[in-house]
Amino acid sequence: MMEFCGINPAVLVASLMVASVPILLAAIGELVVEKSGVLNLGVEGMMIMGAICGFITAVSTGSPLLGFLGGAAGGAVLSLMFAFLTQVLLANQVATGLALTLFGLGLSSLMGQGYNGIKPPLTEALNFGPLSDIPVLGRILFSHDWVVYASVAIIAAVWAVLKYTRTGLILRAVGENHDAAHALGYKVGLVRLLAILFGGALAGMGGAYLSLVRVPQWTDGITAGAGWIALAIVVFASWKPWRVLIGGYLFGGISVLQLNLQACGSRIPVEYLSMSPYLITILVLVIMSSGRGRAALNAPASLGQSFHASR
Amino acid sequence: MKKILLATAALSLMAGAVLAQDKTKACFVYVGPIGDGGWTYQHHQGLMAVEAEFGDKVETAYQENVPEGADAERVLTQMALSGCDIIFTTSFGYMDATNAVAAKFPDVKFEHATGFKRDTPNVSTYNARFYEGRAVMGTIAGRMTKSNKIGYIGSFPIPEVIQGINASFIHAKKVNSDVTISVVWAYTWFDPAKEADAAKALIEQGVDVILAHTDSTAPLAEAAKTPGVIGFGQASDMEAYKPSPRVSSIIDNWAPYYIERVGAVIDGTWAQKDTWAGISGGEVLIGEITEAVPAEVKAEAEALAASIADGSYHPFTGPLNKQDGTPWLAEGVVANDGELAGLNFYVEGITGDIPK
Known part of the structure; x- marks a missing residue:
């Protein structure tokens, strides 16, 4: 196996898969929300609520699995507030989303009092027996915990549902033209509510992955902007599920690579390495949107617009 | 009124x-x-x-x-x-x-x-x-590493942290001439996610002893995921990670x-x-060295701590050269406090640059 500066590519790929899980989960959830025509900028807030709710559940029950469910519930409950404000009271989605992020950061900090410095129960890697001893592939494919596989499976499922099922068709119809969907008899508000809940649950699960596996610890502001990266990745992916996977792995890959380059004593100044993941995210977004509105064309037509049946 | x-x-x-x-x-x-x-x-x-x-x-x-x-x-x-x-x-x-x-x-x-x-x-x-404690941790690190690679998670490139890196490396090298040190700068005192990622990157580079100069227990939590990797409590005893990966600690008292x-x-x-x-004034304490460390290494580390405490040994005693090979301290000369308080270079044998 070729090695550059002591960096083993198989190990690098394996750890970027782990590093990307939180943003992947949050991004695929947000993709579904945006496909239904709702722009929820509160991903960061829902993620951190998932992180603390998941942590508290896992610590108090001793079960990491329940922790992830608790995290999903935490994110979903917060998103319910967003749904009420934007779908029932028809509040502005951008402002409500931003408020949700600020609220989530504050509330999680309050809930997390007394949970600093505690060890959560461990989420073990799945046991694949001899499969994980296969050179290179074993390390990349068969060395992870269940959430890593779940994140890829969820992306596949979202892709299949959006592309092949009636449910996906209704969701897309609501997102593309809510008036037409309403005229056809679909309940726009209900569809959007379910999409928002799904997005909240996945963002919460992504947050729980941070506090239960990646770190694993609770601390204020643990998401450190991951929610915003997830939002950028949805645009980067031009609302296509598989591209979310590419975007997530690209971002995770660069984040992991920069630390590895530092650890192996690369001569590139640390400051440039630390900013590289963000720089590349910006760069890709610029390139994506410069292609004569191709990315913009793919955006759901009703994105960010409130719907009221009387209109 | x-x-x-x-x-x-x-x-x-x-x-x-x-x-x-x-x-x-x-x-x-x-x-x-x-x-x-x-x-x-x-x-x-x-x-x-x-x-x-x-x-x-x-x-x-x-x-x-x-x-x-x-x-x-x-x-x-x-x-x-x-x-x-x-x-x-x-x-x-x-x-x-x-x-x-x-x-x-x-x-x-x-x-x-x-x-x-x-x-x-x-x-x-x-x-x-703190560098007195680092000297003791460095000794344990040099004896315990199997890959001969030790890692150091730096917070900010300030004299206090550079003292720690130098003291760890000098004493690891003293007991194990093959040892190398990798430094990762986290640019934070407290960000468990970042600290964990830094520890992970070091472990992937083959490092099996991690010294952290950041404030949380996250590097130890990360070390705990890989068998054979050890670390030290930093600032506090961090006894939750005993007996391994936390094999000893520097406690600020x-x-x-x-x-x-x-x-x-x-x-x-x-x-x-x-x-x-420092150690002599009781402001720096060395936390219990656990059974994960062989008895003779434990004795060696404790003897070093004792010699620092009674003033018979200073962790920065010449001969020591700067990273570029120019002489810093001649045989038997001890670094003075002014020099240490403004320390801004690595000693010979450490690779990489200190960010400016």
């Missing part, structure tokens, strides 16, 4: 001032949460020791998670206005804020941890010789200093000073 109101207000203010004089108010500014299990936790232990020592004679207050920068100045001003008699600012980055606020409140005493600026007579600085200084305010004997105590 207005006059009466004003008079009442003035009276109650005076009464407040009289009451405040009964008790000495000691205030603390923390850079992280008390629950970090490391740096801030230990400072808070110091606060509790002050309360236990003086009981009713003192009142304490603290604020957690105060960012280093403009916010710190606001918090310090608020504390000074609220009647604090002595304020401990417990992170290097509060240096300028501490001195700026101290200049405005000459009657309030300020104690800045790990800094070197004392612009006005009401500012003292205090620090601990601020309590004696805090009791002494608050006591000085109560007695009215407080005067500006610069304190830099």
Whole structure:
């Protein structure tokens, strides 16, 4: 196996898969929300609520699995507030989303009092027996915990549902033209509510992955902007599920690579390495949107617009 | 009517001032949460020791998670206005804020941890010789590593951290001539996610002993995921990770200093000073070396700690060369405190550059 500066590519790929899980989960959830025509900028807030709710559940029950469910519930409950404000009271989605992020950061900090410095129960890697001893592939494919596989499976499922099922068709119809969907008899508000809940649950699960596996610890502001990266990745992916996977792995890959380059004593100044993941995210977004509105064309037509049946 | 109101207000203010004089108010500014299990936790232990020592004679207050920068100045001003008699600012980055606020409140005493600026007579600085503890950890690291690669998670490239890197490497090298050190700069004191990622990157590079100069237990939590990787408690004992990956620890023991200084305010004997105590003064403690370390290595580390404590050995004793090979300390020469306080270079054998 070729090695550059002591960096083993198989190990690098394996750890970027782990590093990307939180943003992947949050991004695929947000993709579904945006496909239904709702722009929820509160991903960061829902993620951190998932992180603390998941942590508290896992610590108090001793079960990491329940922790992830608790995290999903935490994110979903917060998103319910967003749904009420934007779908029932028809509040502005951008402002409500931003408020949700600020609220989530504050509330999680309050809930997390007394949970600093505690060890959560461990989420073990799945046991694949001899499969994980296969050179290179074993390390990349068969060395992870269940959430890593779940994140890829969820992306596949979202892709299949959006592309092949009636449910996906209704969701897309609501997102593309809510008036037409309403005229056809679909309940726009209900569809959007379910999409928002799904997005909240996945963002919460992504947050729980941070506090239960990646770190694993609770601390204020643990998401450190991951929610915003997830939002950028949805645009980067031009609302296509598989591209979310590419975007997530690209971002995770660069984040992991920069630390590895530092650890192996690369001569590139640390400051440039630390900013590289963000720089590349910006760069890709610029390139994506410069292609004569191709990315913009793919955006759901009703994105960010409130719907009221009387209109 | 207005006059009466004003008079009442003035009276109650005076009464407040009289009451405040009964008790000495000691205030603390923390850079992280008390629950970090490391740096801030230990400072808070110091606060509790002050309360236990003086009981009713003192009142304490603290604020957690105060960012280093403009916010710190606001918090310090608020504390000074609220009647604090002595304020401990417990992170290097509060240096300028501490001195700026101290200049405005000459009657309030300020104690800045790990800094070197004392612009006005009401500012003292205090620090601990963490590098003495690092020398002991470095010895254990050099003996314990199987890959001959040890890793160091640096927070910011400041003298205190560079002392730690140098002291760890010098003593690891002394017992294991094949050892190399990889340094990752996290550019944070407290960000468990980042600290964990840094530890992970080091482990992927083949590092099997991790020294952290950040405040949380996250590097140990990460080390715990890979069998054979060890680390050390930093700032606090971090006993939750015993017996491995945490095989020993450097404990910051601020309590004696805090009791002494608050006591000085109560007695009215407080005067500006610069304190830099180490293992001998009890400010730096070496946490229990666990059974994961062979007995002879444990004995060697304890002997080193004892020789530092009784003053017979200094961790920076020549011959030592700078990274570029130029001589720094000649045979038998010991680095002086001024030199150490401004240390900005690696010793020979460490690769990589210190970020500017």
